[in-house]
Amino acid sequence: MAIPLVNLKRQHEALRNAIDTAIAEVVNRGDYILGNAVHAFEQEFAQYCEVKHCIGVGSGLDAITLTLKGLGIGRGDEVITQANTFIATALAIHHAGATPVLVDHNPQTYNLDPKQLISAITNKTKAIMPVHLYGQPSQMDTISAIAAEHGLLVIEDAAQAHGARFQGQRCGSFGQAACFSFYPGKNLGALGDGGAIVTNDDDLAYWLRSARNYGSKSKYEHMIPGYNCRLDTIQAAVLRVKLQHLDIWNDTRRQLAARYMDVLEGTHVVLPTTIDDAEHVYHLFVVRCGNRDEVIEALKNEEIFAGVHYPQPIHTQDAMRRICIVPRPLTNTESYCNELLSLPLCPYITGREIDMIAAIVARVAEPAKSIALQEK
Numbered sequence: 127m128a129i130p131l132v133n134l135k136r137q138h139e140a141l142r143n144a145i146d147t148a149i150a151e152v153v154n155r156g157d158y159i160l161g162n163a164v165h166a167f168e169q170e171f172a173q174y175c176e177v178k179h180c181i182g183v184g185s186g187l188d189a190i191t192l193t194l195k196g197l198g199i200g201r202g203d204e205v206i207t208q209a210n211t212f213i214a215t216a217l218a219i220h221h222a223g224a225t226p227v228l229v230d231h232n233p234q235t236y237n238l239d240p241k242q243l244i245s246a247i248t249n250k251t252k253a254i255m256p257v258h259l260y261g262q263p264s265q266m267d268t269i270s271a272i273a274a275e276h277g278l279l280v281i282e283d284a285a286q287a288h289g290a291r292f293q294g295q296r297c298g299s300f301g302q303a304a305c306f307s308f309y310p311g312k313n314l315g316a317l318g319d320g321g322a323i324v325t326n327d328d329d330l331a332y333w334l335r336s337a338r339n340y341g342s343k344s345k346y347e348h349m350i351p352g353y354n355c356r357l358d359t360i361q362a363a364v365l366r367v368k369l370q371h372l373d374i375w376n377d378t379r380r381q382l383a384a385r386y387m388d389v390l391e392g393t394h395v396v397l398p399t400t401i402d403d404a405e406h407v408y409h410l411f412v413v414r415c416g417n418r419d420e421v422i423e424a425l426k427n428e429e430i431f432a433g434v435h436y437p438q439p440i441h442t443q444d445a446m447r448r449i450c451i452v453p454r455p456l457t458n459t460e461s462y463c464n465e466l467l468s469l470p471l472c473p474y475i476t477g478r479e480i481d482m483i484a485a486i487v488a489r490v491a492e493p494a495k496s497i498a499l500q501e502k
C-alpha cells in the first residue's frame with residue numbers, strides 16, 4: 127500500500143464520527159459566520175497555548191499579515207526572519223507593507239541563527255520573526271534577549287509547531303503574538319484552510335477581531351478598513367475535535383521520530399538534532415543526504431512519497447527576488463536545499479512503515495556534501 131507524506135485519510139477515519147457530529151451541529155445551528163464553534167475553539171486554543179487571546183482567521187498567511195499590520199509594522203520597516211522558511215512568512219511581511227530581511231539558519235537546528243540575526247539588525251528593524259521550523263522550537267531565550275536589547279518585537283511563526291515547548295513554555299507564548307496555520311497537513315489541521323493568532327496583548331487582540339471582520343466594531347459600524355478573513359465555523363468545529371488529540375498525536379510523532387533515528391543511526395543521512403530543553407513536535411522529519419533526488423526516486427518506486435521543505439529558497443524565487451533584503455550570503459540555505467529530504471511522518475503511520483522507509487533510505491543515501499559547512 128502507498129505511503130503518503132502525511133496520511134490524512136487514516137486520521138480522518140479515526141475521527142470520522144466525531145467530526146461528522148461536529149459539522150452537523152454547525153449546520154443545525156446555522157451559525158456559519160463567526161459562529162459558536164469559532165468562539166469555543168478560540169477559547170480552547172488560547173488555553174492550550176497558555177495565552178489570553180486567540181483570534182481565528184482564514185489562513186496562516188492572513189494570521190501573519192494581520193498581526194504585523196495590527197502592531198503598526200509596515201512601509202519602511204524591516205522584519206528579520208530566516209531564509210529557509212515557507213514563502214508565506216516572507217510574503218506576509220511584504221503584504222503588510224514591510225521588507226523581509228532574510229538570514230541564514232543554524233546548521234544543526236535549521237532555525238534562526240542568533241549571530242546572523244544580530245548582524246542583520248538596522249535602524250529600520252522593527253521585529254524578529256522566528257519560525258519554529260519542522261516543529262522544533264527556536265532558541266527563544268537568546269532571541270528574546272536580543273529583541274529586548276534592541277527594542278524589537280518578536281512575532282513567532284508557529285505554523286509548524288502546535289504544542290511544542292521550550293523550557294516548559296508553549297511555542298506561541300513567547301512573542302508579542304504568534305501565528306498558526308491549520309492547513310490540513312499541519313500538526314493541528316482543518317479540512318480546509320484556517321489560521322489563528324494567539325497573544326497576551328489586549329489591544330492587538332481587539333484590533334485583530336475587528337480587522338478580520340471588515341473592521342467592524344459592531345454590525346455595520348466600522349472602525350478600521352478591515353478584511354474578510356475569518357476562521358470558518360465548520361473548520362473551527364473540526365479543529366475543536368482534533369485539538370483534543372493534539373498532545374497524544376505529538377507524543378506519537380516523537381516516538382516515530384525516535385524510531386527513524388534508531389534505524390538511521392550510523393547511515394549516511396544527517397539526522398535532526400533537538401536543542402536543550404525543547405519538546406520538538408516533528409511536524410516534519412527532515413534528514414539530509416548527497417543524492418536526495420535518487421532517494422526520492424527509490425522511495426517512489428515503492429509507492430512511498432517523501433517531500434522537500436523547501437527545494438528553492440525564497441530569495442531566488444521570481445516573486446521575491448526584488449522584494450527581500452539579504453544582508454549576508456545564505457550559504458547554508460543555498461547548499462542545504464539540494465540535500466533536504468522530509469520522510470513520511472504523521473501520527474497515523476505505523477512503526478513497520480517507518481522501518482520499511484528507513485531501510486530504503488539507509489540502502490540508497492550517500493553522504494551530504496555540505497557536511498563540512500555544518501561542522502565549521
Ligand SMILES: *Cc1c(COP(=O)(O)O)cnc(C)c1O
Nearest residue numbers: 185186187212214215285307309
Ligand atoms: C504553512 C505555513 C504558513 C502558511 O500557512 P497557510 O495556512 O498555508 O497560509 C506560514 N509559515 C509556515 C512556516 C508554514 O509552514
